[in-house]
Amino acid sequence: MSIISLIIKREFIAKVRNKSFVVMTFLSPLLFVAIAGFIGYLSSMKAETKQIAIHDETGLFASDFVKQNKKDGEFKYLNLSEIDVKALKDSITKESFNGLIIIPKTNNLKDLETKIEYVSNNSPSIIFIEKTQNIIGEKITKLNLEKAKLDTLAIKKAQADVSIHLAKTSGEESLKGLNEIKIGIGGAFGYLIMMFIIIYGNMVMRSVIEEKTNRIIEIIISSVKPFQLMIGKIVGTSLAGLLQFLIWAIIGLGLMFAASAFFGVNVGPTAKIPPELMHSAQQEFSGSAQMYISELWNLPIASILIGFVIYFIGGYFLYSSFYAAIGAAVDNQTDSQQFLLPIIMPLILSVYIGFFTVVNDPHGTIAVVFSMIPLTSPIVMLMRLPFGVPWWQIAISVSLLFATFFLVVWFAAKIYRVGILMYGKKPTWKELYRWLKY
Amino acid sequence: MSNLLEVHKVVKQYGDYVALNEVSLNVPKGSIYGLLGPNGAGKTSLIRIINQITLPDSGEIILDGEKLQPKHVQTIGYLPEERGLYTSMKVGEQCLYLAQMKGLTKAEAKQQLEYWFDRLGIQGWWNKKIQELSKGMAQKIQFVVCVLHKPKLLIFDEPFSGFDPVNANVIKDEILALKEQGATIIFSTHRMESVEELCDHIALIHKSNKLIEGKLSDVKRQFRTNSFEVGILTDNVEGLMYDITQKFTVSPASFKSLNDDLKLDIQIGNATPNELLNILTQRGQVTHFVEKIPSVNDIFIQTVTENKK
Numbered sequence: 001m002s003i004i005s006l007i008i009k010r011e012f013i014a015k016v017r018n019k020s021f022v023v024m025t026f027l028s029p030l031l032f033v034a035i036a037g038f039i040g041y042l043s044s045m046k047a048e049t050k051q052i053a054i055h056d057e058t059g060l061f062a063s064d065f066v067k068q069n070k071k072d073g074e075f076k077y078l079n080l081s082e083i084d085v086k087a088l089k090d091s092i093t094k095e096s097f098n099g100l101i102i103i104p105k106t107n108n109l110k111d112l113e114t115k116i117e118y119v120s121n122n123s124p125s126i127i128f129i130e131k132t133q134n135i136i137g138e139k140i141t142k143l144n145l146e147k148a149k150l151d152t153l154a155i156k157k158a159q160a161d162v163s164i165h166l167a168k169t170s171g172e173e174s175l176k177g178l179n180e181i182k183i184g185i186g187g188a189f190g191y192l193i194m195m196f197i198i199i200y201g202n203m204v205m206r207s208v209i210e211e212k213t214n215r216i217i218e219i220i221i222s223s224v225k226p227f228q229l230m231i232g233k234i235v236g237t238s239l240a241g242l243l244q245f246l247i248w249a250i251i252g253l254g255l256m257f258a259a260s261a262f263f264g265v266n267v268g269p270t271a272k273i274p275p276e277l278m279h280s281a282q283q284e285f286s287g288s289a290q291m292y293i294s295e296l297w298n299l300p301i302a303s304i305l306i307g308f309v310i311y312f313i314g315g316y317f318l319y320s321s322f323y324a325a326i327g328a329a330v331d332n333q334t335d336s337q338q339f340l341l342p343i344i345m346p347l348i349l350s351v352y353i354g355f356f357t358v359v360n361d362p363h364g365t366i367a368v369v370f371s372m373i374p375l376t377s378p379i380v381m382l383m384r385l386p387f388g389v390p391w392w393q394i395a396i397s398v399s400l401l402f403a404t405f406f407l408v409v410w411f412a413a414k415i416y417r418v419g420i421l422m423y424g425k426k427p428t429w430k431e432l433y434r435w436l437k438y
Numbered sequence: 439m440s441n442l443l444e445v446h447k448v449v450k451q452y453g454d455y456v457a458l459n460e461v462s463l464n465v466p467k468g469s470i471y472g473l474l475g476p477n478g479a480g481k482t483s484l485i486r487i488i489n490q491i492t493l494p495d496s497g498e499i500i501l502d503g504e505k506l507q508p509k510h511v512q513t514i515g516y517l518p519e520e521r522g523l524y525t526s527m528k529v530g531e532q533c534l535y536l537a538q539m540k541g542l543t544k545a546e547a548k549q550q551l552e553y554w555f556d557r558l559g560i561q562g563w564w565n566k567k568i569q570e571l572s573k574g575m576a577q578k579i580q581f582v583v584c585v586l587h588k589p590k591l592l593i594f595d596e597p598f599s600g601f602d603p604v605n606a607n608v609i610k611d612e613i614l615a616l617k618e619q620g621a622t623i624i625f626s627t628h629r630m631e632s633v634e635e636l637c638d639h640i641a642l643i644h645k646s647n648k649l650i651e652g653k654l655s656d657v658k659r660q661f662r663t664n665s666f667e668v669g670i671l672t673d674n675v676e677g678l679m680y681d682i683t684q685k686f687t688v689s690p691a692s693f694k695s696l697n698d699d700l701k702l703d704i705q706i707g708n709a710t711p712n713e714l715l716n717i718l719t720q721r722g723q724v725t726h727f728v729e730k731i732p733s734v735n736d737i738f739i740q741t742v743t744e745n746k747k
Binding site: 014 | 486489490491492514520521522523524526527540572580584746
């Protein structure tokens with residue numbers, strides 16, 4: 001058996017046998033589902049109804065608000081225009097109402113646009129304010145139209161509702177909702193890579209530190225090259241990680257099915273939707289689902305999956321070499337913080353870029369540039385892939401990633417080689433640089 | 439006698455610091471070779487180069503007639519001073535793993551392990567974890583790991599540290615047995631009495647330079663002071679003192695003796711011991727006459743202090 005595979009095997013077995021690894025593997029999905037269930041439970045609880053008083057001196061708007069009571073459970077509007085403003089304000093301080101909308105008397109509707117007041121003890125949510133503004137705005141628009149003697153019905157008819165049909169030059173048809181799927185897929189893969197790098201990169205680092213503190217390192221590297229040890233460690237740990245991920249996926253899926261079956265039974269009868277309505281809703285749902293599924297197959301699935309594997313391997317190896325080098329340079333975990341920050345930063349940066357820039361403009365300059373830079377490309381490029389990326393960009397990005405990977409492995413191996421034999425003190429950046437020349 | 443290991447003008451620098459300055463050594467086949475030197479002299483740097491843990495900046499190393507190369511790690515057994523094992527791994531698995539890294543097959547490793555466990559009386563430890571063992575017990579395991587693959591060259595860095603006297607003796611006997619079987623042993627230590635006892639060759643490294651090398655007896659001859667410890671029973675102390683101080687340098691000595699004799703340290707310079715004896719026997723009854731042989735400890739301290747500047 002070759003030495004590297006021997007090391008891989010040992011690292012894998014050592015990781016898998018570790019008690020905390022076993023516990024984490026089987027407990028995490030349970031925890032995750034428990035948290036998800038708890039959040040679901042919390043959000044399914046009815047929010048407390050908020051009482052909103054309306055003091056409308058114009059008498060134009062109160063009815064529009066009260067109309068909302070039927071469809072809106074969250075807010076209950078009360079028309080209290082008869083009651084003195086001062087008394088209402090007092091009752092708010094005594095918390096009889098959550099808020100008070102004051103619409104002053106005015107002759108000019110234009111004035112109203114800026115003169116309406118909302119009084120409350122706590123600052124209101126943005127959604128509530130927007131909603132209120134909409135209701136009043138619509139009403140004023142309507143009143144203005146009537147005042148100008150325009151036919152509101154005719155205007156409504158004249159308003160166009162445009163829906164653009166998306167198509168690509170390659171002839172494939174495209175759905176608007178598809179972008180959400182693309183973001184979802186790219187985001188999920190990108191996030192997965194980040195999590196994997198952080199969790200298992202750390203594991204590589206811990207295992208390097210362990211060998212250093214055990215002092216076994218000198219025996220081992222009198223038999224094998226530090227480079228072999230480092231590669232064996234990274235591969236062994238990642239195999240253990242993949243196994244853990246696989247178990248998580250299986251348990252997670254199982255629990256999800258179990259949960260949906262459990263809740264599905266519960267939700268059915270309580271919803272009490274008339275059968276015809278249910279039927280049409282189902283049809284609508286299955287219709288759009290079919291559409292989504294068929295569109296899903298139109299995605300460049302092969303290139304996404306191949307891309308995922310390539311970027312996953314490249315990114316993980318790149319980062320875990322950094323982790324291994326850091327582990328070799330320090331004596332204990334606390335000392336590693338200083339060196340970890342510059343590694344975590346590009347990871348977080350790439351997730352942010354992915355979720356903000358790529359989503360807005362998958363082929364914009366920022367997205368393109370960061371999908372080329374090796375430290376961010378595994379995540380950013382993966383998020384771009386579902387939107388279709390020209391092959392030459394992928395080629396540049398992948399070759400840059402792997403070129404950097406080899407460079408970093410070389411550099412990490414040097415730090416590693418010197419670092420594992422240094423005990424007792426925390427090195428500075430300057431010393432790390434000097435080690436490269438030993 | 440041919441040399442198993444030859445080190446030719448090896449230089450190693452760490453930044454501006456010179457750890458080894460053109461150090462050359464010849465380790466004869468089948469010898470126990472003491473590598474001595476104060477802390478920070480460069481012993482560990484040299485040992486790491488021989489183990490191919492680090493590479494020399496210049497110079498070359500010949501092992502058994504061949505230039506040192508990666509395959510040679512399988513013919514070297516190394517017991518480092520900083521030792522340790524995977525604490526949460528079982529003894530048996532761990533030894534098998536480390537032996538396989540030295541090129542043994544699993545079956546060979548198992549067979550060798552059983553032999554050694556039996557020999558050292560530690561058969562029951564196979565399924566124990568290192569963290570359940572005492573420090574001394576773990577050291578024994580390490581010794582086994584170091585010799586499992588029947589290396590031609592064994593390098594022990596402070597092998598007796600951490601052992602109680604009984605176990606230190608067991609290990610010492612094993613080292614001697616390995617020598618009998620033809621292994622060559624490099625032995626780095628600060629404990630001079632064990633050098634005295636075990637080594638037949640020594641080298642002294644100080645401040646990155648080799649200062650002394652050779653057969654232990656030759657080195658001692660080189661450091662002999664030509665002085666003798668003398669015990670004599672005499673009535674005429676003044677007369678005796680007069681006679682010998684004419685020719686030799688004399689100083690009082692102290693050693694254990696059953697007689698109520700006069701104890702002297704006499705430096706004979708170029709004269710022969712017989713000349714001294716002639717004078718002594720004329721003046722009284724000689725009860726003690728021994729050449730003062732420098733101990734390795736004396737040589738060590740003398741050389742290191744002389745080269746302090």
